[in-house]
Structures are given as structure tokens and as C-alpha cells.
Amino acid sequence: MIRRAWLMVGLVIAMLLGALSIYLYLKAIPYPAEIDHGPSPEAQANPYLAAEHFLRKQGLTVSHANRFDVLPSLEPRHHSLLLLGDRYNMTPRQIDQLMSWTRAGGRLLFVAQSLWDEKTGQSNDLLLDRVQLHQSLSKDLKDPPPVISDDPYPTLTKLYLENEHAPAYASFDTAFHLEDPNNLAQSWANSAKATHMMQLNHGLGSIIVVTDADLWKTPAIEQYDNAWLLWYLTADTDVTLLFNTDHDSLWTLLLRYFPQALVALIALIGLGFWHVGVRHGPLLKPAAKARRQWQEHLHASADFMLRRSGQGRLLEALQQDILRRMRRRHPGYEQLGVTEQWQVLAHLTGQPIHAISQAMSPRPKQRLSSGEFSRLVAHLQTLRNAL
Known part of the structure; x- marks a missing residue:
């Protein structure tokens, strides 16, 4: 009797669970859902990854380099080189090579990195000084341009093109301003406050100087006409993006690959100083107390x-x-x-x-x-x- 009762209870529970499952199956409505896992590791390591994909979709050949020694392998004609990383460690010889490459027909775009110092007559950016352009803070302009009251986008940089009624808009950082004291620039783009892009001819090539390149990083590149402007500046050329021209120092390389050898070298130097510092010859014996x-x-x-x-x-x-x-x-x-x-x-x-x-x-x-x-x-x- 007890066994039969437990069997009946189990059967009833099984039937209830089956009925509940059928009910839930009939009432459940499937729907698609997107889960954002954040940027991929590749996107996190490359802030200009979206820019590269965009240019490739426009039919351009895009490559990415980390060091300046890639320059000899780049054909100047129909090629754009974008210097988007720090250039504080560039040597005068590298700048000469870069200017010769541009003069032979290359298209060079770089970001101005330092402010012009009136006292010293130079900036901390050798390449910017070579093209004879000056960068300053917009707030320090002595004669700022008049603000147009009907300008709908005073903080955006406007690029006017021939046969176009409306300008292209780009979101350059308005805190910086480019000056052309020698009137070398062939074209430029301004916001209501200052100038943020200039283009100069150099031999068979051209040089484009901008105040910042953050507008081409993710996600700013999808805003306004930022992506179009990047395509316009590199159209009909192969593109090489150079993020970092800094070379690791010898000390950094040794510390990275030979830490044990560095420790042994430091210990050896310490032992050498200790050996040299030890006095040679017999020590003087203390004078007898009786003679004092x-x-x-x-x-x-x-x-x-x-x-x-x-x-x-x-x-x-x-x-x-x-x-x-x-x-x-x-x-x-x-x-x-x-x-x-x-x-x-x-x-x-x-x-x-x-x-x-x-x-x-x-x-x-x-x-x-x-x-x-x-x-x-x-x-x-x-x-x-x-x-």
C-alpha cells in the first residue's frame, strides 16, 4: 500500500510538471537580443581601427605601421602617410628623410604637437617648425575672428569646397589655433574661433597640418563629416597610418629582455666598487694606553x-x-x-x-x-x- 501511494504521488507530480512545461512553451515568445561586450581587444589596442575599416570600404589600401623606419619602403607618388602618434623623439635626420619623401610626391598629414614660443623663436615640434607653421592657444589670440551670430555650428570646423553650397563640418578641438606667418598655406579650415587645418604644397607633394586627430578615433569618427574629411584628405592614394615613431631605448630593451643580466651587471659593479674601496696594507695598531x-x-x-x-x-x-x-x-x-x-x-x-x-x-x-x-x-x- 505504501509503495503504491508513493507511486501515485510521483505520477501526479510528473503530470503537473509536464502540464507546466507545455503551458510555458505555449506562452513563451522568442525575441532577438544584442549583448554589448564592449570594444574588442583589437579595437582597444588601435584607436583608429574604425578609420582603417572606413577607408578600406572606400576602396583604399590601408596599412598600419608602428615605426618610422617603414618610410624607405613607401612609394611617394599616390601615397598618404598619416603621422598620428607622438613625434617628440624624431631626429633631424628623420625629418629630412620625411621632407624628401614628401617633395618626391608623397602626401603627408601630421598633428601639431607643441605651442610656439615667442621668446625662443621655436616650438618643441621640429617637424612643425620645419614647415614654418605656428600653433597657439585659441584663447591667447590677440585679434580673434569676429563671431558670426547666425553661425549654427560655431564650435565645428568648416571646410568649403568649390561648386558646393554648404561646407563640410568636422569636430576639431577648438582650443588650438594654427598660424601661417609666411603665407605658405594653399588652403585651410576654420571654426568660429580659430584655424584647425592647413594644407601646403611641398615639391611634388603636399603637407597637411591639423591641430588634433581625435576626430578620427572611435567613436568620434562617425560624427558630423569626420569620416568624409579623412577620405577627402587621402583620396586616390594608398594610406599608411603611423601611430608611434618613438623608439625604445637601449635601457628599455635590456630591462624587457635581459632583466637577469642587468641584475648581475649591477651586482658586479657593486663588487668592483667594494673591492676598490677596501684599504690595502696593514692597519695601524692602536697606541698603547700607557703612553697617553x-x-x-x-x-x-x-x-x-x-x-x-x-x-x-x-x-x-x-x-x-x-x-x-x-x-x-x-x-x-x-x-x-x-x-x-x-x-x-x-x-x-x-x-x-x-x-x-x-x-x-x-x-x-x-x-x-x-x-x-x-x-x-x-x-x-x-x-x-x-x-
Whole structure:
């Protein structure tokens, strides 16, 4: 009976679960859902990945380089080189190579990285100085352009083209401004506040200078006409994006690939200094205690006190000893004025007042010469012995 009852209970539970499953299956409605896992590792490592994909969709051949030594392998004609990384470590020789490549027909685009210094007559950007353009802060402009009241996008950079009624809009950083003091630029693009892009001819090629390249990073490239502007500046050419022209130093390479060798080298150098620093030859034996005289102890003690406390403390101790003896010899001495004290001291010791004033006056902080110090100590000892 008990077994049959448990069997019935199990059967009822199974039927209920089956009915619930059928009900949920009939009521459930499938729908697609997109889960955003964030940027891929490739996109995180390459901020211009979207720009590369966009240019490839326009039919351009796009490559990415990390070092400047790729330049000799690039054919100048119908080729665009975009310097989008830091260039502070570029050498004058590399800049000469880059300008020669552009003069032979290459199209060069780079970001101005430093502000013009009026005092030194240069900036910290050798390439920007070579093309004779200056970069400054928009807020420091002496004669800022007048703001057009009906401008619907004053913070956007406008590029006007021939046979086009409306300009193209790009979101350059308006905090920076490009200047052309020698009127070398062939074209430029401005916002309501400043100029953010200039193009110059250089031999058979051309140079494009911009204040920043953040508008071509993800996700800013999809805004306004940022993507179109990048295509317009590189149209009909093969494109090479150069992110980083900095070369790892020898120390960085050694630290990365040979850390154990560096530790061994440092230890070897330390042992070498230790070996050189060890004294050679026999050590002097300490002098026998029996030969030391009372005068040597006094000289050593005086020398120690002089080095430890200085001349002022020694002279002050002698003066205080004289004052203590005077108080015993002449009650009420400390209540007298300084001149009266010196007169009493002169009377008791038989010394002239000018000698007493030199000996008992407070001493300045500067160090006395050995001769002056010895004479002053002798005067004080004479006064003390006379009491």
C-alpha cells in the first residue's frame, strides 16, 4: 500500500510538471537580443581601427605601421602617410628623410604637437617648425575672428569646397589655433574661433597640418563629416597610418629582455666598487694606553668640545665661570649695569676696561680665526685666574 501511494504521488507530480512545461512553451515568445561586450581587444589596442575599416570600404589600401623606419619602403607618388602618434623623439635626420619623401610626391598629414614660443623663436615640434607653421592657444589670440551670430555650428570646423553650397563640418578641438606667418598655406579650415587645418604644397607633394586627430578615433569618427574629411584628405592614394615613431631605448630593451643580466651587471659593479674601496696594507695598531699623557686627554677633550659645540659655547662657558666668581667676590654684582660690572671687574683683576669689554662682550655667530680665538681665550683665562 505504501509503495503504491508513493507511486501515485510521483505520477501526479510528473503530470503537473509536464502540464507546466507545455503551458510555458505555449506562452513563451522568442525575441532577438544584442549583448554589448564592449570594444574588442583589437579595437582597444588601435584607436583608429574604425578609420582603417572606413577607408578600406572606400576602396583604399590601408596599412598600419608602428615605426618610422617603414618610410624607405613607401612609394611617394599616390601615397598618404598619416603621422598620428607622438613625434617628440624624431631626429633631424628623420625629418629630412620625411621632407624628401614628401617633395618626391608623397602626401603627408601630421598633428601639431607643441605651442610656439615667442621668446625662443621655436616650438618643441621640429617637424612643425620645419614647415614654418605656428600653433597657439585659441584663447591667447590677440585679434580673434569676429563671431558670426547666425553661425549654427560655431564650435565645428568648416571646410568649403568649390561648386558646393554648404561646407563640410568636422569636430576639431577648438582650443588650438594654427598660424601661417609666411603665407605658405594653399588652403585651410576654420571654426568660429580659430584655424584647425592647413594644407601646403611641398615639391611634388603636399603637407597637411591639423591641430588634433581625435576626430578620427572611435567613436568620434562617425560624427558630423569626420569620416568624409579623412577620405577627402587621402583620396586616390594608398594610406599608411603611423601611430608611434618613438623608439625604445637601449635601457628599455635590456630591462624587457635581459632583466637577469642587468641584475648581475649591477651586482658586479657593486663588487668592483667594494673591492676598490677596501684599504690595502696593514692597519695601524692602536697606541698603547700607557703612553697617553694628561695633556693629550685635555687636548682631545677640548678638540671634541670645539667640534661638537663650536667656539661660542666654549667662550660662553669661560664667561659664565667668571660671572660666578664675581658674584662670590662682589655680592650684588649681577644687579649692576654692564659698564659698572666692567669697572668692578677691572678693579679686582687689574686688567684695562677695553680688554675686559672685548673678553666679556657677546660674540657674533661667525667663526673666529684661530689666532683671534686663542687671544680671546687667553684674556678670559687671565680674568678668571685673577679672581
